[in-house]
Amino acid sequence: MEDRIEQHFIKERIHHLEQLSALLRIPSISALSTHKSDMVQAANWIAESLREAGLEHVKVMPTKGNPVVYADFLHAKDKPTVLIYGHYDVQPVDPVELWENDPFDPTIREGKIYARGASDDKGQVFMHIKALEAILKTKKELSVNVKFCIEGEEEIGSPHLPEFVSEYKDLLSADVLLISDTTMLGPNAPAICYGLRGLCALQIDVQAAKSDLHSGLYGGAVPNALHALVELLAGLHTKDGKVAVAGFYDDVEPLTTEEREALAALPHDDETYRKQLGLSALFGEPGYSTVERFMARPTLEINGVYGGFQGEGTKTVIPAQAHAKITCRLVNHQDPQHILDLIEEHVRTHTPEGVTIQVTRFDTGRPFVTRFDAPAIQSAAVAYEAGYGVKPYYMRMGGSIPIVEVFDRILHVPIVLMGFGLPDENFHAPNEHFSLENFDKGLRTLTYYYEHLETV
Amino acid sequence: MEDRIEQHFIKERIHHLEQLSALLRIPSISALSTHKSDMVQAANWIAESLREAGLEHVKVMPTKGNPVVYADFLHAKDKPTVLIYGHYDVQPVDPVELWENDPFDPTIREGKIYARGASDDKGQVFMHIKALEAILKTKKELSVNVKFCIEGEEEIGSPHLPEFVSEYKDLLSADVLLISDTTMLGPNAPAICYGLRGLCALQIDVQAAKSDLHSGLYGGAVPNALHALVELLAGLHTKDGKVAVAGFYDDVEPLTTEEREALAALPHDDETYRKQLGLSALFGEPGYSTVERFMARPTLEINGVYGGFQGEGTKTVIPAQAHAKITCRLVNHQDPQHILDLIEEHVRTHTPEGVTIQVTRFDTGRPFVTRFDAPAIQSAAVAYEAGYGVKPYYMRMGGSIPIVEVFDRILHVPIVLMGFGLPDENFHAPNEHFSLENFDKGLRTLTYYYEHLETV
Known part of the structure; x- marks a missing residue:
């Protein structure tokens, strides 16, 4: 870290915390329509902060939902362009009585700032702005190109982001997408997430007789929808835990x-x-x-099964209907629609006698993996080491982040997930907080990243 | 049929229908506590009717619930004793607006008498009384011995009958138990039911992790309660429909x-x-x-399964718990408790890795079969032929009649189920009725039976 940037961070620290507190005071809860004006206020706050930092072309861009804040600084010829994604909206605060302070009255206790959005994701967005501001204020130039895309609907599933990214594909084009909306493994254990599993979901509905039948009068002579369903479901896995659907693993990269x-x-x-x-x-x-198994291998999970009698005691019924909910976690290069095709084919060829089965498809998300040795990943690793003094871990995440899939699909850029939260910082829960140690180290890490990124 | 008995029936027919109507007017609904006094009134009515018929030792005997009506006529030395079981209680009448006449205002339309209890079981009990009355009034003697045991709690599961039968085992001792509380196969198609399936019931509860887990973060690395349950349940049958529990068929008589x-x-x-x-x-x-399959073979039916997410759409959850309800229909000589032991053993030896399983047992009932060629059965067949002019069918019933199991277990007598209802007479439903053709033919059938029973 250059000495004058370090001095800048030390000099500005209290000011930074005041500014962050101001942002955290805006109750920008995207799930509640009563907070519409707060969403606009938060977007404007981010925009103003980007302008003050020295970013250019700052715009609060309307969508059919909450606006997206755009900004850029594109003066480093022949250098990579980093697109920074984050979100200014936050989760609801219920149950509010479990908070030790008002969730929108930021309070610092024991080196942590407590407020809704402190870690997820206002605090992390703020750090990117302040890292770039530190470079621009002290050196008047930037050795990479940067673009900001800060949305206001992440906590409600980013319903308008796919359309926005498609419409502004050229405006948002970049060489790497940098997202700080995840966590480290623990204190002083930074981690780079280089892959996320994809998702596909379906429901299986089994129909036997046209109505439930009495097990005394009919039992033994007619198909039972639950017998058919459990036979079908049990056949989706081998006994030792592999998915038994033909072709399921064909597109999985070892x-x-x-x-x-x-x-x-x-x-x-x-x-x-x-x-x-x-x-x-x-x-x-x-x-x-x-x-x-939980980070890098695909799964097929039965999420729910229901059919027949569920009350207390016993009922001598032969159920006419039975239902199952299934989701698969996918890894590259598994295509969600193709996996659903394979499962439907399995169901078709394994339908037990005497029943009919209907398959309904739900939302899908493609898996994502950045090449493990990609320069974009390695640059992030070096930056973490500079900021924290330790080498970061490399991990995949077993879950899915839908917006990552959106950017991957539309922009085709390497994606780096560089988070500064901690797993116990109560994302989405009462007493959300953000460690000031990670705020400080994160600022240095990001500054190092922006100063040293050469290729991606 | 002797001419003077036939003449008696012809002469008395209108009187019989008036008497039956009087019995049907008593709203003896055992399920509703507001009808307590109606239960006593119905019991007293039956008792009075038995006295008028010439039966002896008529008693309305208290139980912890509704009383049992007892009567006998035991003057045929060295001849068999027939115990007649029936019930004077009836089902509730809801939805009462679907009745074409007041359910307790008996109405005759197109050769049928409409009222709650017309067929199930007041009408059929009444026929036994009137058949014996015809013999006793015309001949002053009876060539068999008879005992009546008419209870008032059949429609609520006969909760106090087992205790009553045990306590009065000697009083009720007989050579054959005759029950008219079932149906024929159709008009002019009488049927003798010589066997009923038994029942055992259990619940299986699977526990995996201590709480539901996120399928993204944990999926692939932890057991899923539903995977374990469907594997276990699917293993309870072979693919071609046999029960796969070891020993399940061992005690089934071919x-x-x-x-x-x-x-x-x-x-x-x-x-x-x-x-x-x-x-x-x-x-x-x-x-x-x-x-x-549905009359004479045992079954294992899954009556209900539930676990995990059951709402609309999808939820990425790994269920910690999963549940199944199971009942078995049993045939002789399968012992319900032994079958439950076998299933528990199957569950124990087939419990998938990583889960614990608890089995809860519910009520059981033993299967019952009278020897197909038993004289008691053959005498009933001859009587049906005399009454209807056609040979009866022989059948088993796939369901269970708990009181049959009680008598079989405690009294160890052959049991003959000789019903005169029709399958479409709306037992337990609005517009219950009883065919007067079967009332007439049934009277002749029963009279013939009581006059000709030599051995059982």
């Missing part, structure tokens, strides 16, 4: 030795994990570690 | 050639049956006809 080493290096202990979850044993696909 | 012929003679058409139920195909245990 894990490289480097990746397996990186995932093995993550702090994880099977026995501790098992006990925390209250399980008698862990269970999963043979040939993979627990971490590989 | 069907004799005579029985198979009798069941094959029952009016049944697979294609009609399939279409009526709206099924694409019938399904059941290989090697047995549809009739054999």
Whole structure:
């Protein structure tokens, strides 16, 4: 870190916290329509902050929902362009009585700032603005190009972002997308997430007779919708835990030795994990570690089953209908629609006698993985090391972040997830907070990243 | 039929219908506590009617619930004793607006008497009394011994009958138990039911992790309660429809050639049956006809399954718990508790990795079969032929009648189910009725039975 930028951060620290507090005071809850004017206020606040930082072409751009804040600074010829995504909207605060301070009256206690949005994601967006401001104020120039795209609907599923990104595909074009909306593994344990699993979802509806039948009068002679369903569902996995749908693994890229080493290096202990979850044993696909199973391997999970009698005691009924909800977590290069095709084909060829089965498809999201050794990832790693003094972990996340899939699909750029939150900072819960240590180290990390990014 | 008995029935017919109407006017609904005094009134009415018929030792005997009416006539030395079971209580009448006449204002339309209890079971109890009255009034003697046991809680599951039968085991001792509380196969198609299936019931509760888990963050690495449950449940049957629980069929008596012929003679058409139920195909245990499957073979039916998400759309959850309700229909000599032991053992040895399973047992009932060629059965057949002019069908019933199991267990007598209702007479539904043709023919059938029973 250059000494004058470091001096800038030290000099500005109290001012930064005052500014962040001002942003956190705006109750920009996207889920509640009564907060419409707060959304606009938060967007304008972000825009003004970007202007003050020295960014150019700052715009509060309307969508059919809440506006997107755009800004850029594009003066580094032949250098990569970084697109920064974040969101200024926050989760609701219920149950508000469990908060130790008003969620929109930021309070600092024991090195943490407590407020809704402190960590998710206002605090992290703010750090990007302040890192760039530090460079621009002290050096008057930037050795990379940057664009901001800060939306106001992430907490409600980003309903208008796909349309926005498609419409402004050229405006948003970049060489790398940088997102700070995830967490580190723990205190002083930064982690770069280089992959997310995709998702596909479906429902299976089984119909046997036209109505429920008495098990005494008909039992033994007619198909039972639940018998058919459990037979079908049980056939979706092998006994040892592999998905039994033909072709399911065909497009799964094998894990490289480097990746397996990186995932093995993550702090994880099977026995501790098992006990925390209250399980008698862990269970999963043979040939993979627990971490590989939940981060880097595809799954087919039955999320719900229902049919027949659910009350107390007993009812002698042969159910006419039975239902199951299923989601798959996908890894590259599994295509969600193709996986749904395979499952439908499995259902078609495995439908038990005497029943009809209908499959309904729900939303999908494509899996995403940035090449493990991509320069964009390695640059982030070097920056983390500069900011924290330790090498970061490399991880994938087992879940899905729909907006990542949107950017991946439309913009085709490497994506770097560089988070500064901690897993216990109560995202979406009462007493959300953000560690000031990570605020400070994160500012240095991001500044280093913007100063040293050469290629992606 | 002796001419003077036939003359008696012809002369008394209007009087009989007036008397039956008087009994049907008493709203003896056992399910509703507001009808307590009606229960006593109905019991007293039955008792008075038995006295008038010439029966002896008529008693209205208290139980912890509604009273039981007892009577006997025991003057036929070295002749068999017939115990007649029936019930004077009736089902509720809701939805009362669907009745074409007041359910307790008996109305005769097109040869049928409409009222709650007309067929189930006041009408049929009344016929036994009037058949014996006809013999006693015209001949002053009876060539068999008879005992009546008419209870008032059948429609609420006979909660106090087991205790009553145990306590008065000697008083009720007999050589054959005759019950008229079932239906014929159709008009002029009398049927003798010589067997009923037994029942056992259980619930299976699967527990995986201590709480539901996010399918993105944990999916692939932890057991899913629903995966375990569907694997377990699917393993309870073979693909072709046999029960796969070890030992399940060990105590099942094979069907004799005579029985198979009798069941094959029952009016049944697979294609009609399939279409009526709206099924694409019938399904059941290989090697047995549809009739054999639902009358004479044991079953294991999943009556309900529930676990995880049941709402609209999708939820990415790994369920911690999953539940199933199961009942088995049993045939002789399957013991319900032993079958439950076998299922528990199956569950224990087939519990998938990583989950714990709890089994809860519910009520049971033993199966019942009277020897197909027993004299008690054959005498009933001859009586039906005398009353109807056609040979009766022989059938088993796939369901269970708990009181039959009670008498079978405590009194160890052959049981004959000789019903005179029709399947479409709206038992338990609005517009219950009883065919006067079957009232007339039934009187002759029962009279013949009581006059000709030599051995059982």
